[in-house]
Amino acid sequence: MIVAENLTRVYTMGKVEVRALGGVSLEVARGEFVGITGASGSGKSTLLHILGLLDRPTFGRVTIDGIDVLALSDRQRTLFRLNRLGYVFQDYALIGELTAIENVYLTSLVRGASKEDYLERSAEILRRVGLGDRMDHRQSELSGGEQQRVAIARALVNNPSILLADEPCANLDSQTSRSILDLFARLNEELDQTIVMVSHEDWHKEYFCRVVTLRDGLIEEMTECGRGPHPGGEA
């Protein structure tokens, strides 16, 4: 469970202070699929960065599964990201020198998994995201949708308690975007995966259990969607 309290993030650009978040409080329950929406500059990505331990708020408090993550040292935060979080970036953020399967099993190597285990697990996840025949391809040999699937597989390989996705469909066509969202929905339903996803597309809302809309760094609206099983399939 994620509990964010009064998150404030102020950037200083020369003499100008920019308030990206102005005191956001939010709870995400285990197994929820929460969408964070809002206009450009509303603070969506900043909020996700803080929840993903990639950034620190100027004020506020974040606990994940009861752990005050802002009190952790840099090394502990790194370990937390490795073991508890999966992060999907807007622009895939793959390591170009590695093949699809190498990108996926890299974090399993850090966790000390045996070769047999990490190869089997990575291959299984890549098959699940539909890349069973593209495992040995490098980033430059994959389409945008395939790269995003590799990034999702990488985020899932260590069974994270929370999957955070920052506009994962921003660079994809609508058909590929829908397949990615279908995948998220399946993960959420079948594996009870907690997902927090940033999006600025209205039609994505049909996939979310709850939509948090930000405006100027504050929560403008919080809507329960009451999504039924696998809504993407119905679309």
Next chain:
Amino acid sequence: MTAVFAALRVSAFLAWKSIHRGSKGTLALTIMIIALVFVNLVFLPSIISGVVETFNAQSIDFNLGNLVIEPREGSQYIGNATDLQQTVERIPGIVGTSARITAGVTYFYRGRNAASTLYGITPEDERSVTKIADYMTEGEFLSNGDTDAIVMGATLAGVEGEEAGGLPSLRGVGVGDSVEVAYPNGETRTYRVKGIFKTQSFGVDTAAFVTSREMNEVLGLQDQASVILVKTEVNGREEEYKMELLSYGIQEEIRTFQEKAGGFVDQAIQSFNIINAISTLVSLIIAVVVVFIVIFINTVNRRRQIGILKAIGIDQQIIINSYVLQVLFITAVGALVGMALNAGLTTYLTAYPLVFPGGPVYPVVEAPAVLRSIASLFAVSVVAGYIPAWQIVREDILSAIRG
């Protein structure tokens, strides 16, 4: 599997992928620079060692033997030289002695003249101490009974029409020619040139030898010697043998060949060592700069990748270590290539040695110098690789990812 091993495994994995799938041209160029730095680190010390070895070998084999017995203070000659030789030769570890009479003479040949040294020797004794007899380029060495014969160094004999660069030269003496010698006591003798030798030791190649029997007669000496050269069984233990000779009650001055050289080589080696230290320092600075630039450019170009690695939970020490391992790989391959280049250079210079005034100098590559070079190269490379990687890795994740 321990966390440390797992971390090392990831560092090695990232390092290898970067090397394997990175720019081959940059990698080859970096390895080549490290190899050349290594050659530079090893080459000069090998030449200095070669100079020392050449000097020692030339001194022992052609000039002085291992030990030199000189007249007591105030005396010009050693008396009862034969008795002294017999006494010395009985000492265990002594393989031969040669009594020499030394005279500064003037040689005349076809209207040309040259002032240099003439030695009176007992040829068989001389053969037991020096190797001059083995280095005849023309004719033969002296025999004990020769009285009207002379053997001459190649520089002194000279070549028709060629100057010897300030060294004494008769410019074209050949075997069978007659040479007139003016002794310091005013006596003049004409000798037939029996042989010409070439040792490449300029002090020897500008001198000539007649038998002691002949020189005793000319100078009116009897069983006397200017010096007695002593050859020992083993080189490098001259001090021990000197003590041994002294323990036998020999009253004459005994000096090792190093002492006899009077610190000339020590001064030369000191100067060489200063040059070597400067060269080593410059080489290591080049290695530091090259490795630093390569890793710095590498890490700057991969800022985004480093940010991604940190974002997905890779510890920054793992990332730093991956760059250090790349540096270790580059340095190891560079050192191996450097060793191969050095082996080629050493082989070439052994076949075509550098010519120094003391004789031909062959590079002597000593294991401690090689190990020292490898260790220093690794040390500076690791530091030069660590610092830029550490600097970039400290950057916050989002700035790094945004590039």
